[in-house]
Amino acid sequence: MTSHRSIPARLAALVGAGAVVALVAGCGAPAALPTPAPPIPPPGTAALPTPAPPIPPPGTAALTGPDVGAWLDGLVPAGLARSGIAGAAVTVVHDGQVIATRGYGFADSGSGGPGPDSTGSDSTGPRPVDPDRTLFRVGSVSKVFTATTVLQLVEQGRIDLDADVGRYLDVAIPRSFDAPITMRNLLTHTAGFEERIKGLISYGESPVNLRDAVAVDPPEQVFAPGTVPAYSNYGYALAGYIAERVSGTPFETLVQRDVLARAGMTSSTFAQPLPPELRDRLSHGYDTASNPAGPFETVGPAPAGALSATATDMARFLQTELGGTGRPPLLTPQTLASMRAPALDASTLGTLADGPRMALGLFDESRNGHRIVGHGGDTGYFHAHLQMYPDDRTGVFVALNSTGRGPTDTLELRESLLDGFADRYFPAPPAPPAPTAPTASEHAAMAQGSYESSRSLYSTFLSAMGVTGQTTVTARPDGTVLVAPGPGTAYPAVYREVRPWVWQEVGGQRTLTMRADDDRVTAIGYQSAFTLLRAEPGRAAGVALPVLLSSAAVLLVALLAWPVGAVNRRRHRLPAPASLGRLGDLARLPTRIATAAAVLALAGWTTAIATIAGLQEFPDVVVRVLQVAQWTALAGVAPAAVLLIASVRHRAGRGRVLGAALVLLALVGVAWFGTMFGLFSASVSY
Missing domain, CATH: 2.40.128 (Lipocalin)
Known part of the structure; x- marks a missing residue:
């Protein structure tokens, strides 16, 4: 468990740790696991991150507890302080042993949460991250556990990896192609489903119905199965629901019994909300360490991302997966090997199969010539990553409880840790670069x-x-x-x-x-x-954005110019614009209505997209209003064309003709953009 120390005490501990590291590196003897590093002080207090040990030349770093601990103690606190991330937990296993488990920073900064739906407890004092007790939401790392659960059922003969999943379902799923959708497709993100955001994460503690998550408003199938890797949370929700169906056991209970409990993960759960005995041990989630705690995040497709776990429990899972502990394995050696091997080939992927491919629930993240499989995960506040080196019997897990000040802070910190670990302990052997292909x-x-x-x-x-x-x-x-x-x-x-x-x-x-x-x-x-x-040429940003922005600018200027012109004429007692004939005069009002509708639609769509991208709900009724506005703008193209023709025929003047032409072109531009990017779709789904 982490503890508070004064800065002088930290420096003394660093000197002592450095001596131990030097001794161990010199003689190669194993050493006891060092005490976890002290947490970063809460916002507003001074912090003195310990400098990271220098990265040694390839092949000289010993994969031992003291060296890993000292390296982590230098890297992680400095990264948290630099990025404004409140807390982190890291664990490393090797040859069946846990060689480092560390907690850094705070699970609760002491500022309190936003109410009863906040993550963690309602404590008023800082609560440091304890890798043995503090639970983190691990996001899509959950998919590794879902895949393991499914493969156990494959071993039992209750699921066929290559059969159409329709045989296991009591709900209809979208299909646009004749080829079957298989469990292999679901576990490798190649079932062909488009993305779906609505219901992915909601805020506050609320129960989740897995059947509803897969049956209500499912995403469309837009690619032929097996042909286009397209990451899909919905696909994993389906996989978990199938496991629930064929086992006759609720998914959360099934994975708890057959995976978490068997791996010794006594402080981990897929349940939402968390069980009472674990609820107060869950870390708060933060935007940054200086912000208030965010609310509890409920993951709608639970098999895709609902796991909450401690670093110590994740170490137990890694030990079970990598062997050497005496604990019964979760899968047979044959199934485990297939879980880590590329699951699709060139017969469906074509030349995309010549690079890294999905295994069954695991990404190929190999580096330096060492085989690495893993999975990352992100919620709105939490960010995690798990990696396994099957041939080296090594595993690493890292979890963060904040997003940080910059949009890529958590990604960069995780990469610096995981890539740095690989480069320090499993460096690439010297080799000449591959020649450039003649093609x-x-x-x-x-x-x-x-x-x-x-x-x-x-x-x-x-x-x-x-x-x-x-x-x-x-x-x-x-x-x-x-x-x-x-x-x-x-x-x-x-x-x-x-x-x-x-x-x-x-x-x-x-x-x-x-x-x-x-x-x-x-x-x-x-x-x-x-x-x-x-x-497609029309969807290329270099074409679409100039059309959209110029059209929006013209329509906004026109919308403002009409009332400004009317006020100016009244103030200076100027005559009204000359008549453009019966049709021309009739076309003025619908053209202006269409212009206002187009501006409203574009502003509304921008707001909707920004809101939904932040994983916030957007009212369906407002989407309907925006759809009506989009169609109204389209309908205005005809009167705008009539107005332009009338302006030319009645010689309304160069300025009025130019203005009418620009408004017509802008309305056409908005209509074209809406056609290319689905703004005329009748669906309110997202």
């Missing part, structure tokens, strides 16, 4: 263009989110490609083709694979479960 320049030219994520919404108004966050691939004269932003990062990255359709990050270890149709690349695979799909 590099040709394939780079075929790849150039704009791409959208396969993890998107296609059938609803949230298709408009596709105009933001697009990725641009630019072919460079030397045969490399510039990818902006680089997949899995917020920064541009350069990739070099090392085998046909396989691209390696220059100066890094990320890998892309490409799939081409005819003379252009149509799909780029990355990080096992994600795909970039070439944007």
